[in-house]
Amino acid sequence: MSAPPDNDVLWARGIVKSHHGTPALRGVSLGVRDGEVLAITGPRGSGKSTLLGCLSALLPVDEGEVWFNSSPVHTLSRAGRERLRRDRFGFVGSEPHLVPELTARENVALPLLLAGAGHKAAYSAAAEWLERLDVSECATRRPAELVQSQRQRIAVARALAPLPPVVFADDPTAPLHREAQDQVLRILASAARSHQLTLVLATHDPELARYADRTVSLVDGRLVGPIAPVLHGTAATAVNAVAGR
Numbered sequence: 258m259s260a261p262p263d264n265d266v267l268w269a270r271g272i273v274k275s276h277h278g279t280p281a282l283r284g285v286s287l288g289v290r291d292g293e294v295l296a297i298t299g300p301r302g303s304g305k306s307t308l309l310g311c312l313s314a315l316l317p318v319d320e321g322e323v324w325f326n327s328s329p330v331h332t333l334s335r336a337g338r339e340r341l342r343r344d345r346f347g348f349v350g351s352e353p354h355l356v357p358e359l360t361a362r363e364n365v366a367l368p369l370l371l372a373g374a375g376h377k378a379a380y381s382a383a384a385e386w387l388e389r390l391d392v393s394e395c396a397t398r399r400p401a402e403l404v405q406s407q408r409q410r411i412a413v414a415r416a417l418a419p420l421p422p423v424v425f426a427d428d429p430t431a432p433l434h435r436e437a438q439d440q441v442l443r444i445l446a447s448a449a450r451s452h453q454l455t456l457v458l459a460t461h462d463p464e465l466a467r468y469a470d471r472t473v474s475l476v477d478g479r480l481v482g483p484i485a486p487v488l489h490g491t492a493a494t495a496v497n498a499v500a501g502r
C-alpha cells in the first residue's frame with residue numbers, strides 16, 4: 258500500500274461503492290490539496306453525493322482506500338469514522354437540518370460549545386457568522402419561524418463556525434434562488450480561503466463550479482473528461498504539471 262502525498266489533505270484511490278447492489282462509484286481516484294476549493298460536478302445520479310459520503314467518512318467504501326492527513330479512513334470502525342466527522346469535518350447538505358428547539362444563534366453556537374468553547378466565545382462567533390451569512394435578524398428565531406433559504410444560510414454558518422479543516426458541501430445552494438446561490442457560495446469559498454480550510458463542493462450546476470480552484474467531473478460513477486483523476490508519483494508529475502495541477 259503506497260502512502261498518500263503529504264500535501265493532499267484527502268486522498269482516495271480506486272473507490273468502489275454500491276447502494277444495495279446499485280453501483281454508484283466504479284473506481285474513483287482523487288487527491289484534494291490542503292486549502293483547496295475543489296468542485297465535483299456531474300449530472301444527477303452520477304455519484305457526487307456518494308463520493309462526498311466516502312471522502313467525509315459517512316459511508317464506508319466497498320473497495321479502495323481513503324486517507325485523511327495521511328491516516329487511513331477506510332480501515333476505521335463506525336465509531337472512528339463518526340469521531341473523525343465530528344472533530345475534523347464540517348458538512349452542509351442540500352437540506353438544512355437544524356435543531357428545531359434551538360434558535361438560529363444557538364444552532365450555530367452548538368458545535369463550538371460541544372467542542373469545549375466557552376459560552377461567550379461560542380455565542381459571539383455564532384453572531385459573527387450569522388452576520389457574514391446575512392441572517393443576523395434571524396438570531397433569536399427558531400427554524401420553524403424561518404424560510405428555507407434563511408435556514409440554509411444558518412446551516413452554512415453552523416458548518417463554518419468551528420473552522421473545521423475540511424468542509425464538505427453537497428449541493429448546498431439547492432434551496433436558494435440564483436442570486437443567493439452566488440452569495441452563499443462566495444461566502445463559503447472566501448471563508449475557506451481566508452481560514453485555510455479545504456472545501457469540497459458537489460454541484461450538478463457547472464456554473465457554480467467557478468468558485469472552485471479546480472473542478473473534477475463524474476459521469477456514471479467515474480471521473481471523466483479533460484480533468485483526469487489526480488495522479489501521483491514521478492511519472493505523473495509531468496502530467497499533472499501540464500494539467501495545471
Ligand SMILES: Nc1ncnc2c1ncn2[C@@H]1O[C@H](COP(=O)(O)OP(=O)(O)OP(=O)(O)O)[C@@H](O)[C@H]1O
Nearest residue numbers: 276277279280281300301302303304305306307461
Ligand atoms: N441510498 C441509496 N439507495 C439506493 N441507490 C442509491 C442510494 N443513494 C444513491 N443511490 C444511487 O447511486 C447512484 C449515485 O447517486 P448519488 O446520489 O451519489 O449521485 P449524485 O450525483 O449525487 O446525484 P444528485 O445530483 O441527484 O444528488 C444513483 O444511481 C443513485 O440512484
